[in-house]
Amino acid sequence: MFRVPNESEPNVSVRLDLPEVGEWQRVAPRYVVVEIVGSILFGLVLCGAATVVWILTDQIWALFVGLAIAVITIVIVAFEPRRVRSIGYQLRDDDLLFRRGIMFQRFVAVPYGRMQLVDITRGPVARWLGLADLKFVTAAATTGVAIPGLEEADAERLRDLLVQLAESRRAGL
Amino acid sequence: MTADGSSPEPSEPAPTELGVALVLPGVTDGQWHRLHPATPLLRGGLFIVAVLGFVIANLRERLFAIFFDEPTDGNDPIDAIVRNGVVGWALLGIAVVLIVILVAFTLSWRMHTFRVTSEVVEVRSGVVFRSSRRARLDRVQGVNLVRPFIPRLFGAARLEVSVAGQDGNVQLAYLGSSLADGLRHDILRLASGLRQSGTSAGDSANPAATTPAADVSATGAPGPTGDRPTLGDLAQSRVNEFLAPELDPDAAPPESIVRIPPGRLIGSVVCNGFTVFVVLAITALIVSAVVGGPEWLLVAILPGLVGSFGYYYSRFVKSLRYSIAATDEGVRVGFGLLSTSSETLPSGRVHAVGVSQPLLWRPFGWWQVQINKAGHSSNSGAAGAANTVILPVGTVDDVSRVLELLVPSFSGEQQRILIERGLRSRGGSDGFVNAPRAAAWLRPFSWRRTGYAVSGGVTLLRRGVLSRELVLVPLARLQSVQISQGPLQRRLGLAATTLHTVSGPVSARLSVINRGEALHLFDLVSRRAIAAAEIDTNDPRDTIPLTGPAE
Numbered sequence: 154m155f156r157v158p159n160e161s162e163p164n165v166s167v168r169l170d171l172p173e174v175g176e177w178q179r180v181a182p183r184y185v186v187v188e189i190v191g192s193i194l195f196g197l198v199l200c201g202a203a204t205v206v207w208i209l210t211d212q213i214w215a216l217f218v219g220l221a222i223a224v225i226t227i228v229i230v231a232f233e234p235r236r237v238r239s240i241g242y243q244l245r246d247d248d249l250l251f252r253r254g255i256m257f258q259r260f261v262a263v264p265y266g267r268m269q270l271v272d273i274t275r276g277p278v279a280r281w282l283g284l285a286d287l288k289f290v291t292a293a294a295t296t297g298v299a300i301p302g303l304e305e306a307d308a309e310r311l312r313d314l315l316v317q318l319a320e321s322r323r324a325g326l
Numbered sequence: 327m328t329a330d331g332s333s334p335e336p337s338e339p340a341p342t343e344l345g346v347a348l349v350l351p352g353v354t355d356g357q358w359h360r361l362h363p364a365t366p367l368l369r370g371g372l373f374i375v376a377v378l379g380f381v382i383a384n385l386r387e388r389l390f391a392i393f394f395d396e397p398t399d400g401n402d403p404i405d406a407i408v409r410n411g412v413v414g415w416a417l418l419g420i421a422v423v424l425i426v427i428l429v430a431f432t433l434s435w436r437m438h439t440f441r442v443t444s445e446v447v448e449v450r451s452g453v454v455f456r457s458s459r460r461a462r463l464d465r466v467q468g469v470n471l472v473r474p475f476i477p478r479l480f481g482a483a484r485l486e487v488s489v490a491g492q493d494g495n496v497q498l499a500y501l502g503s504s505l506a507d508g509l510r511h512d513i514l515r516l517a518s519g520l521r522q523s524g525t526s527a528g529d530s531a532n533p534a535a536t537t538p539a540a541d542v543s544a545t546g547a548p549g550p551t552g553d554r555p556t557l558g559d560l561a562q563s564r565v566n567e568f569l570a571p572e573l574d575p576d577a578a579p580p581e582s583i584v585r586i587p588p589g590r591l592i593g594s595v596v597c598n599g600f601t602v603f604v605v606l607a608i609t610a611l612i613v614s615a616v617v618g619g620p621e622w623l624l625v626a627i628l629p630g631l632v633g634s635f636g637y638y639y640s641r642f643v644k645s646l647r648y649s650i651a652a653t654d655e656g657v658r659v660g661f662g663l664l665s666t667s668s669e670t671l672p673s674g675r676v677h678a679v680g681v682s683q684p685l686l687w688r689p690f691g692w693w694q695v696q697i698n699k700a701g702h703s704s705n706s707g708a709a710g711a712a713n714t715v716i717l718p719v720g721t722v723d724d725v726s727r728v729l730e731l732l733v734p735s736f737s738g739e740q741q742r743i744l745i746e747r748g749l750r751s752r753g754g755s756d757g758f759v760n761a762p763r764a765a766a767w768l769r770p771f772s773w774r775r776t777g778y779a780v781s782g783g784v785t786l787l788r789r790g791v792l793s794r795e796l797v798l799v800p801l802a803r804l805q806s807v808q809i810s811q812g813p814l815q816r817r818l819g820l821a822a823t824t825l826h827t828v829s830g831p832v833s834a835r836l837s838v839i840n841r842g843e844a845l846h847l848f849d850l851v852s853r854r855a856i857a858a859a860e861i862d863t864n865d866p867r868d869t870i871p872l873t874g875p876a877e
Binding site: 168169170171172247248254256257258259260261262263264266267291292293294295296298322 | 804806813
């Protein structure tokens with residue numbers, strides 16, 4: 154249906170990538186457990202709701218909906234390792250670079266001077282695995298940079314480093 | 327309570343003369359001052375009107391009897407009181423209520439104090455529940471001077487100092503008009519980092535306070551003794567005040583750079599989506615009347631139609647006497663006929679500017695200018711819209727003059743051409759980097775016009791063909807930059823770019839752009855934003871000491 158516009162370039166290189174940036178820091182591989190547990194729980198709740206509708210009201214379509222949800226959940230879980238591998242960040246000289254997503258890719262650059270605060274959060278599963286999420290808040294609500302699945306010690310070190318960097322490059326709003 | 331009561335400076339002779347003390351050149355001396363004595367009355371105005379209305383409604387027969395000498399049937403409350411012989415108790419009750427109201431008002435007035443130091447503006451209020459708000463002057467995002475209709479009759483005005491964040495306002499309500507003017511001047515001077523030398527509050531208030539009548543208007547109420555002016559003087563000063571958009575000739579250059587003729591204003595208010603709806607409703611009404619449709623349709627539509635004229639009227643009146651001008655302290659936008667508002671934005675507080683043109687405005691060549699800013703005033707802006715509307719309606723020339731004010735670094739001939747092209751060009755090679763043909767799959771009409779340009783520390787994003795739009799983001803205010811790509815965009819070799827700014831009506835996003843161009847823009851903008859933030863001197867006290875040695 155859609156033609157590839159740049160015939161000179163092969164299909165693969167149409168992906169977004171920043172060629173000349175350095176090595177991406179990746180998140181802890183075991184963070185995939187957190188994502189999988191979350192996806193499965195969410196899928197189970199939806200499946201459960203569909204099942205209740207099917208049994209109580211005897212609507213046969215609810216069964217298919219439940220099955221579809223189950224299949225989608227399985228697919229999501231299967232791709233989870235790749236999605237987690239796609240999360241990366243880099244501390245450049247003056248800004249933090251963040252990427253995530255394979256299907257829907259996203260790259261964000263936040264200058265250190267723009268950080269208003271750095272937040273560390275730990276969910277129950279992540280805490281059990283010794284992981285933490287780091288979230289950066291700027292004056293723009295849409296920035297939305299959150300690095301999940303960092304080792305707790307790493308997260309705290311990174312937070313201190315970022316606060317220090319933000320302080321030394323502090324700009325107004 | 328005792329600590330607060332004793333905190334106003336002891337040099338002030340008596341509470342009744344506090345108002346006089348306010349105009350003296352010492353409001354910004356860091357001491358606690360009180361507001362306009364009529365403040366509780368003005369703030370509680372609606373409540374008092376409601377109580378009066380209730381009383382009058384209950385006594386209307388009695389009033390008729392008094393004024394028209396008609397007999398009563400003896401059923402109103404006063405008759406009941408007389409019959410039961412509790413006149414004394416009733417009078418006592420009324421007296422107690424009046425005293426309580428008086429005491430409460432006085433107390434709340436005495437407890438409502440503010441101070442302006444060289445660092446902060448602070449307001450304390452409340453009798454039982456004390457509250458205290460403090461705004462750092464170097465974080466001031468704008469100062470808004472509002473004169474609602476009723477307080478304006480009393481010669482009072484509300485001063486709002488907005489700082490970043492939702493609900494981040496310090497309100498000084500109400501102040502004497504000329505005092506509010508002088509105070510705005512001082513706060514903005516302090517906020518811009520210029521230390522005032524000497525007595526700027528007094529100086530700036532003086533032009534308005536030269537006549538004794540104006541002096542009284544500044545203090546809000548006539549002094550208790552001797553120097554009370556005649557009623558004629560008072561009325562004269564009130565009329566002058568009412569007619570003058572700005573009381574302080576120094577602070578406001580008389581020339582507004584944009585004039586909105588009433589015809590254009592009416593046209594812009596009428597030509598919007600709401601009018602289409604109204605026209606549809608009227609058509610439906612006529613059709614139903616002709617073919618004999620159901621009567622409930624009339625009942626359903628007619629009140630809405632009548633109400634819509636009120637909407638048009640209020641939008642029109644609010645946008646009358648619109649003015650925008652550069653002052654020493656920043657860009658000042660004023661508007662309003664009965665209730666006036668004049669907001670001052672210090673330089674460098676504009677995070678994004680959006681110029682847009684609804685489809686219905688295109689035949690007339692009208693544009694609207696909106697901005698994103700960090701502080702949000704509680705007062706609504708021109709045309710009854712949010713106060714992020716800087717120019718309710720204007721021609722292309724007006725728009726480029728306003729943009730020069732809002733983004734001072736962006737005022738060369740080249741930039742003027744860019745703006746002109748960004749607004750009116752149909753696309754092509756015109757200085758903007760536009761989306762490729764493949765983008766027609768996702769944006770069938772507007773892909774030719776979807777593009778960006780970077781010039782003079784500002785990124786321009788252009789989009790939309792039915793409703794045309796141009797967004798300017800000063801890179802020194804940019805918070806972060808993002809590029810993203812979904813599966814469809816990947817297939818077409820496209821990507822989306824978003825410049826993140828503080829929240830507001832302007833969204834700086836290009837949803838289709840060549841993938842390579844998006845990467846280029848990402849790199850360019852992220853580097854330039856850092857460079858621009860480093861040389862940005864809008865917060866002298868913060869940026870220079872910290873970034874200066876680092877460079």
